[in-house]
Amino acid sequence: MGTAASRIYLSLLFWVTGRAVQAAWRTDREVRREFDRLPDLFSFRLSVYPSGPGLTIMKKEGTVRYIRQGEEGPADLHMMIKSLSHGMSLFTFQESTALSASRGRIAIYGDLSYACSIVRVLDRVEIYLLPRVIAKRAVKRYESPPAKHRKRFMIYLRVLFSP
Amino acid sequence: MKELMQEKSMAFRIGPSLFSGWKALSHIPFELSRRRAQHPCILHRDDEEGAYLTRALRSCLKQEGISAVSLTEAMELPGEHDSIIAAGRGSVQRRAKQLAAPEIPLFSVLSDIQDCREAGRDEGLRHPDAVFIDPASFQPCITKLTADSALTALAVCTEALQQDRIHSLLYSIVRTGLKFLHQGAPWDGSMESRLCTANACAAAALVRSNSPPGAVTSVSEALHASAFCLRSEASAALLPPLVQAMVNRQCSSLEILSREIGNGAAYILDILEGLRKPSGCDARQSDILHFAFNTFQTSKKNHAGQILDLFSTIDEGAQS
Amino acid sequence: MTSGEFFQFTSPQRTEAGLQALDRLPNLLRSLGLSKPLLITDMGVRKAGLTELISSILQASGGMRFADEFDSVPPDSDTGTIADLARYWHAGTFDCLLALGGGSVIDTAKAGNILISTGKDDLYQFQGYDNIPGPLKPLIVIPTTAGTGSEATSVSVIKDAERHRKLAFCSPWLVPTAAVLDPRMTMTLSKAITAATGMDALAHAVESYIGLAKNPFSDSFALRAVELISKFLPVSLKAPHDREARLQMLTASHLAGIAFSNSMVSLVHTIGHCAGAVCGIPHGVCMGILLPEALRFNLHRSASHIGEMLLPLAGRDISLAVPREEHPERFILALKEFRQHIHELSENTLPLRFCDIRDSMDSPVMTPEHMILIAREAAGDPSRFYNPEDISEAEIHAVLKASYWGYSLDQDLVKKGHQK
Numbered sequence: 095m096g097t098a099a100s101r102i103y104l105s106l107l108f109w110v111t112g113r114a115v116q117a118a119w120r121t122d123r124e125v126r127r128e129f130d131r132l133p134d135l136f137s138f139r140l141s142v143y144p145s146g147p148g149l150t151i152m153k154k155e156g157t158v159r160y161i162r163q164g165e166e167g168p169a170d171l172h173m174m175i176k177s178l179s180h181g182m183s184l185f186t187f188q189e190s191t192a193l194s195a196s197r198g199r200i201a202i203y204g205d206l207s208y209a210c211s212i213v214r215v216l217d218r219v220e221i222y223l224l225p226r227v228i229a230k231r232a233v234k235r236y237e238s239p240p241a242k243h244r245k246r247f248m249i250y251l252r253v254l255f256s257p
Numbered sequence: 258m259k260e261l262m263q264e265k266s267m268a269f270r271i272g273p274s275l276f277s278g279w280k281a282l283s284h285i286p287f288e289l290s291r292r293r294a295q296h297p298c299i300l301h302r303d304d305e306e307g308a309y310l311t312r313a314l315r316s317c318l319k320q321e322g323i324s325a326v327s328l329t330e331a332m333e334l335p336g337e338h339d340s341i342i343a344a345g346r347g348s349v350q351r352r353a354k355q356l357a358a359p360e361i362p363l364f365s366v367l368s369d370i371q372d373c374r375e376a377g378r379d380e381g382l383r384h385p386d387a388v389f390i391d392p393a394s395f396q397p398c399i400t401k402l403t404a405d406s407a408l409t410a411l412a413v414c415t416e417a418l419q420q421d422r423i424h425s426l427l428y429s430i431v432r433t434g435l436k437f438l439h440q441g442a443p444w445d446g447s448m449e450s451r452l453c454t455a456n457a458c459a460a461a462a463l464v465r466s467n468s469p470p471g472a473v474t475s476v477s478e479a480l481h482a483s484a485f486c487l488r489s490e491a492s493a494a495l496l497p498p499l500v501q502a503m504v505n506r507q508c509s510s511l512e513i514l515s516r517e518i519g520n521g522a523a524y525i526l527d528i529l530e531g532l533r534k535p536s537g538c539d540a541r542q543s544d545i546l547h548f549a550f551n552t553f554q555t556s557k558k559n560h561a562g563q564i565l566d567l568f569s570t571i572d573e574g575a576q577s
Numbered sequence: 578m579t580s581g582e583f584f585q586f587t588s589p590q591r592t593e594a595g596l597q598a599l600d601r602l603p604n605l606l607r608s609l610g611l612s613k614p615l616l617i618t619d620m621g622v623r624k625a626g627l628t629e630l631i632s633s634i635l636q637a638s639g640g641m642r643f644a645d646e647f648d649s650v651p652p653d654s655d656t657g658t659i660a661d662l663a664r665y666w667h668a669g670t671f672d673c674l675l676a677l678g679g680g681s682v683i684d685t686a687k688a689g690n691i692l693i694s695t696g697k698d699d700l701y702q703f704q705g706y707d708n709i710p711g712p713l714k715p716l717i718v719i720p721t722t723a724g725t726g727s728e729a730t731s732v733s734v735i736k737d738a739e740r741h742r743k744l745a746f747c748s749p750w751l752v753p754t755a756a757v758l759d760p761r762m763t764m765t766l767s768k769a770i771t772a773a774t775g776m777d778a779l780a781h782a783v784e785s786y787i788g789l790a791k792n793p794f795s796d797s798f799a800l801r802a803v804e805l806i807s808k809f810l811p812v813s814l815k816a817p818h819d820r821e822a823r824l825q826m827l828t829a830s831h832l833a834g835i836a837f838s839n840s841m842v843s844l845v846h847t848i849g850h851c852a853g854a855v856c857g858i859p860h861g862v863c864m865g866i867l868l869p870e871a872l873r874f875n876l877h878r879s880a881s882h883i884g885e886m887l888l889p890l891a892g893r894d895i896s897l898a899v900p901r902e903e904h905p906e907r908f909i910l911a912l913k914e915f916r917q918h919i920h921e922l923s924e925n926t927l928p929l930r931f932c933d934i935r936d937s938m939d940s941p942v943m944t945p946e947h948m949i950l951i952a953r954e955a956a957g958d959p960s961r962f963y964n965p966e967d968i969s970e971a972e973i974h975a976v977l978k979a980s981y982w983g984y985s986l987d988q989d990l991v992k993k994g995h996q997k
Contacts, residue, residue, distance in 0.1 A: 097320050131957070143287055144322070176287040177321055179280055195962055196790035196841070198585050201287070201707035206745045207957030209705075214956075217967075235967035267595060271588040274749065275794070278583030291711070425805060425828050426592060426835075429797040436793060456793070516893055517800075 100178050105147040105163075107185045108140070110253060112149035112160035114219045117252030119158040121245050125218050128211045129158050137161070138212055139169035142181040143201070171204035171212065187224070187232040191216055222246045269426045269467050272384035273365070273376060277456055281391035282314060285364065286321035288387050289340055292362040298338035299327035300353050302345040306370065306396055310344040313394035314366055342366060343385070344394075350375040354382035362386050368395045369451040370402045371458035372488075373409045377466030384466065390455045398446040404536035407454045408489035409477070410461035411438055411532070412496060415525050416471030417464050419503060423510040427467050432514070434460030438528045444535040473499055485548055490538035493529060494545035500525055584792030587749050588835050590729060594758040594828060596820055599631060599719070603638035605755055606673070609715055613644035614675040615666060617686045622678050622721055623648050625765050631677065631719070644671050650678065654685040655736040656700055656744070662689035663698065673715040676753075677762075679774075680725035680860070683718055687733035687751045688744075690716055700735065704744050711750030718753040721762045723813075723826035724774025724861055726781055726834020728756035734850075743854070745959055752838065758831055760823035768814055769926035772919050773861030775810040775826060776927065778802065780849075780864035781833035783872070783912075785840040786886060787879040788963040798836040804889035805829035807915060814922035843964035844871040848973055848980075851954040852931075856943045862928055865916055869909050870979045873986045874972065878965040880905040887911060930983035948977050 118125040132153055141148025150166035152159050175181045180199040183189045191213050194200055202209050217233040222245060230236045239245065276284045289297060299314060301307035311327050318325055325342070326335055330349040334341075340362040343353035350365055351374075357363040365385040367375055378384045414434040417427060434457045441453035470478075477491035503511050504522045514521035593601050606612065618628055628646070635641040647665050650658060662685060666674075674693070676686035691703050694713040703709050718728035727733075733746045766774070782802035785795050806829045812822035848871065849863035872883055884904030888896040891911040899907045920927045928934050934942045952973040955961065961968060979986040 100320075144290065177280075177283040179283040179317075179320065183280065192789060192962055192967075195706075196788070197583050198284075198707075198790075202705040203708045204705050205742075206705060206747075206959035207742070210957050210959060210961060213962070233967075268591065268593050268601075270591040274585060274587040274589070276583075276585045280583060284585070291707070293710075424594070425801050425825075425832055426594075429801050429832065430794070432801070433794050433797040436797070460794075517888065 097178065100182055101147060104142060104178070104181050104185055108147050108149040110223065111140075111216070111219060112151060113253040113256070114223055114249055115149075115151050115215060116158055116160040117249040117256060118215070118219045118222060120252060121248045122218060122222070122239060124239065125215050128215050128218075129153055131211050132208060136171070136208070137167070137169045138208075139166060139172045140175070140212075140216075141172070142175045142178055146175075146178055146181065169204070171202070171208050173209065173212070174201040174203065175199065176201060187220075187228050190232055190234055192234045219249075222249050267424045267426075269424065270378075271430070271463055272378065272466065274387045275376070275390070275459060276387065277390040277459070278452065279392060281389045282317040282366065282394060283321070285314075285318065285342070285389060286323050288364070289323070289362065292340065292386065294340035294362050295323070296338050297323070297325045297340040297342045297364075298334055299325050300330055300334075300341055300343045300349055300356075301327060302347075302349045303329040303331065306368070307345045307349065309396040310366055310368060310394050313391070314342065314344055317393075340364070346371045346375060350385075351379055351382065354379060354385070357383065359383065364389060366391075366394060367455060367459065369406060369455040369458070370396075370399070371406050371409075371455065371462070373406070373413050373458050373461040374465060375462055376459040377462035377464075379462075379466075388459055390452070390459065392448045392452050395448070395451055395455075398451065400444065400446045400535045401537055403446070403451055403454050404444055404532050405487055405489035406458050407438055407441060407444070408492045408529070408532050408536055408538075409474075410434055410454070410457040411525065411528055412473045412477060412492040413461040413464050413470065414438070414457075415496060415500065416473055417468045418510040418514065418521075419471055419499075419508060420468070421509050423513070427464065428510065428513060430460055430463050430467075432517070434464060435514070435524070435528070439524065442528065442531040444531060480545070480548070486545055487536075487538065489532075489536045491545055493533055493536065493538045496529055497526065584790075584794075586792055586794040586839050587731070587752070588729065588838070589749065590752050591755040592729075592758065592831065593755065594824070594831070596760060596824060598757050598759040599634050599761065602631065602717075602719075602757055603635055603641050605717065605757070606641065609673070609754065611673045611715055611717075612641065613670060613672045614717065615669065615671040615673070616643040616646040616648075616675050616677060617650060617662065617682060617689070618646065618648050618677040619650040619652070619682055620648060622682070625721075627677060627721060627762055630761065643675070645669050650682045650685045652681055653736055654681045654688075655738040657738050658685055659688045659692060659700060659735060660698065662686075663692035666693045673717060673754075676716065676718045677721060679720065679722040680727050683720065683725065683727040683753075684733045684735060686716055686718070687727075687753070688735045688746060690714055690751075691746065700744060700746075703746055706747045707749075709746065709748040709750050711748070713750050715754040717755045717757065719757045719759065719762060720827065720830070722766065722770065722774045723763050723823070723830040724777035726778060726830045726832075726837065728753055728758075729831050729834030730838035732838065743850070756831065758824065758827040760820045760827060763823045763827060764818060764820070766817070767926075768817070768923040770861075771813050771817070771826075772810070772923035772927040773859050773865065774830070775806060775813070775861070775919065776865035776868070776916070777861035778826070778830040778833045779806045779810075780845050780868055781837040781842060782806065782829070783868065783886060784842040784845055785833065785836035787872070787875060787882045787965060788837075788840045788843045789965055790963055791840040791882075795836040795840040798832045799840075800886065800889050802829045802832040802836065803886055805832070807890045807892075810919060811922055814919065841963040842960050844874060844961070844968060844976070846960045847955050847958045847964065847968070848951065848977060850958050850960070851951040852943070852977070855947050855951050855954065856934075858931070858934060858942060862934070865919075865927055866929065866931055866980050867976070868916075869912050870976050870986045872909055872912070873979075873988070874968070874976050875965050876905055876909075876988070883908050890915065931977075931981040932983070943981065948974060948981065951977060 137152040150161040301311045330352045342364045344366040437457035473495045480491040481488040511521040782799045786799040809825040887908040
């Protein structure tokens with residue numbers, strides 16, 4: 095895939111994932127529990143080095159929101175994928191987040207214990223967003239959440255229509 | 258437990274970071290920025306291999322938004338560069354090590370064709386800061402040259418085991434090199450096999466940085482320079498008697514290897530046998546021994562001592 | 578790992594090792610163009626007379642000396658100590674740091690070096706992975722224990738005194754410039770410390786061999802470390818003044834350090850870090866107790882790797898006598914036997930179960946409430962990234978409980994998830 099196409103693909107995936115995190119926080123108890131561990135006014139960014147596409151999530155006054163590209167400020171925790179092609183490996187689900195991190199393909203700026211929570215959130219969200227056969231490649235351990243299909247439907251609805 | 262005792266003192270250094278495998282080249286932009294460099298200059302060989310590596314490298318850098326000047330090794334460096342990426346084997350790497358000031362980041366991009374010096378410190382020169390081995394940059398297969406590199410790596414690793422009290426740090430690198438060579442079989446030109454060779458050569462270069470080359474390596478290089486035969490042909494001829502001599506004198510470093518894998522000597526000779534055919538050096542052993550003996554028996558060159566040592570070990574091997 | 582998979586391996590430091598390696602310290606400093614080292618150490622090391630020994634070695638070689646000494650590193654160093662160290666540096670004229678001590682001293686020197694080299698006064702902004710601008714000032718390390726391997730690693734962990742959290746820093750720039758391994762520095766260690774630090778080194782080697790970031794280079798270092806530890810930790814305990822054995826243990830710890838700096842540690846450390854923080858149990862003791870059951874938890878994922886360590890730990894005879902498919906289980910058994918042996922040689926100073934660790938009132942140091950807290954805290958320990966299997970709070974609790982009472986973890990308790 096060419097550079098421009100990769101950037102467009104990743105931008106789309108970041109948009110969907112970012113909004114899905116916001117939706118999953120409303121829908122899934124485990125995701126909510128992970129965000130409860132994080133302090134208020136906590137912001138998290140996942141992006142591609144050096145100025146590639148990315149997503150930003152903010153926890154503010156007890157709610158979790160996806161911040162649109164261009165409106166984000168400095169993040170408390172920034173996970174930087176070291177190159178566009180590593181981003182493609184991650185978001186075409188050839189590598190799980192844990193494997194990508196263990197191959198040194200993600201730099202993490204900020205508190206690593208918060209990064210653990212965020213990776214668990216991303217894994218959980220991928221389980222909702224992706225068919226089982228693909229999600230198995232994307233996460234370290236695949237566990238079906240209770241009422242997965244209903245929640246998946248809710249999350250997709252919220253990704254598409256929630257403000 | 259005697260064989261585990263180590264020499265009384267040693268200094269050891271690996272040095273470069275090694276990035277190996279698919280998408281290794283994609284790590285270069287971040288590694289440059291980590292060292293505050295943005296304007297690399299690519300130095301490459303003036304041949305097909307150099308052009309191939311450089312094409313892969315430039316396309317990868319372009320994807321990450323980095324443009325780089327590329328020059329052949331014979332050209333002068335431009336003023337406006339803040340890092341050097343040397344692409345290819347042998348002379349281009351030496352040239353880059355000579356040219357790069359100590360504060361300038363120096364990266365090496367290597368393929369499966371190496372002379373087992375590139376990744377390390379070479380004759381007192383600095384080592385690269387990082388080494389990148391990416392199958393995407395490998396030229397379409399030239400099995401003979403790959404096998405030649407593998408045989409050179411085998412000679413370097415085997416000779417390091419000659420030391421009676423090898424240090425565990427050095428042993429670990431030797432062991433890694435041998436493991437790569439063992440995994441590389443059968444030398445069918447597959448990408449896995451070629452990647453194993455490239456990794457083994459990098460490991461061998463680190464071994465060479467920390468242990469002086471032995472007689473097989475020295476003689477092979479001298480024969481290669483005198484255009485009598487390829488380095489690999491000489492190594493293939495000289496290694497079996499050397500290994501036999503190591504077995505005869507119950508070389509303790511070989512015993513450490515044997516404890517891990519059953520029979521250390523057989524393990525090395527297996528790798529060697531696998532490489533004979535693809536390297537095209539299966540018929541000339543006696544010729545090479547004869548030539549080497551006549552040429553170097555009275556050599557007064559700086560490795561004369563080592564050569565005499567080698568022939569005494571070969572004698573031992575032959576007598577047994 | 579298969580032969581085509583990507584890996585990266587870094588070990589930039591220079592290592593000087595030998596029975597008299599410290600004698601080459603002056604030359605090492607000269608070759609690096611350094612002459613004004615700031616010594617960083619703690620009172621324990623000073624009291625043991627080790628600073629004097631190094632001072633005399635430097636003096637004997639052309640009158641070199643420490644430019645100054647910072648000897649107030651506490652056993653569990655925190656951000657306050659780091660700030661003090663940075664102020665100390667800026668008040669004097671130094672050209673390098675010389676860390677002499679165990680894990681706390683070395684981690685302090687590494688974290689202090691971040692502030693010193695960047696000129697900043699806030700460590701928080703450098704937390705994370707690959708978040709340190711480099712290169713840093715030269716740091717020479719002389720370890721005085723054979724366990725942490727910190728002289729070879731890219732990691733530093735410091736307690737945040739204000740927020741009561743651990744700050745973790747991981748960057749290749751943190752790897753010290755040089756390490757000097759000299760057995761004179763570890764000869765006076767007690768049996769308890771020798772045993773616990775030896776188990777720490779063993780945990781580093783074993784975990785680096787099963788972690789997600791393992792690679793062929795780190796594998797060789799790890800296997801060699803396991804073999805050296807299995808041979809020389811017992812000798813170091815039987816004959817504490819055997820210099821060769823002490824040197825081999827320093828080497829093993831260094832090898833394990835190089836291995837885990839590249840492949841990172843996993844579950845044993847995930848739980849061990851938190852058990853140490855919550856209950857104050859020494860790190861090496863936690864490692865020894867947790868190793869077998871944490872490995873058992875990972876058996877379904879890493880059986881072949883676990884089995885491959887049987888040969889270096891137990892030797893050729895046992896390895897050949899056991900069918901290959903039984904090697905993983907046999908390794909865990911061999912580990913327990915080895916630990917029992919070390920326990921006896923250390924005159925019972927190495928506890929084998931958490932329930933055996935008692936306070937002055939003879940109450941267990943770890944309570945059921947602690948176990949719940951440890952399991953919760955472990956969710957935020959970054960080493961869990963590298964464990965081959967994901968682990969839930971309940972599973973951590975199960976591993977902890979098995980290690981507390983010393984029984985084998987029920988394999989049915991482990992949710993296996995999908996197999997790779």
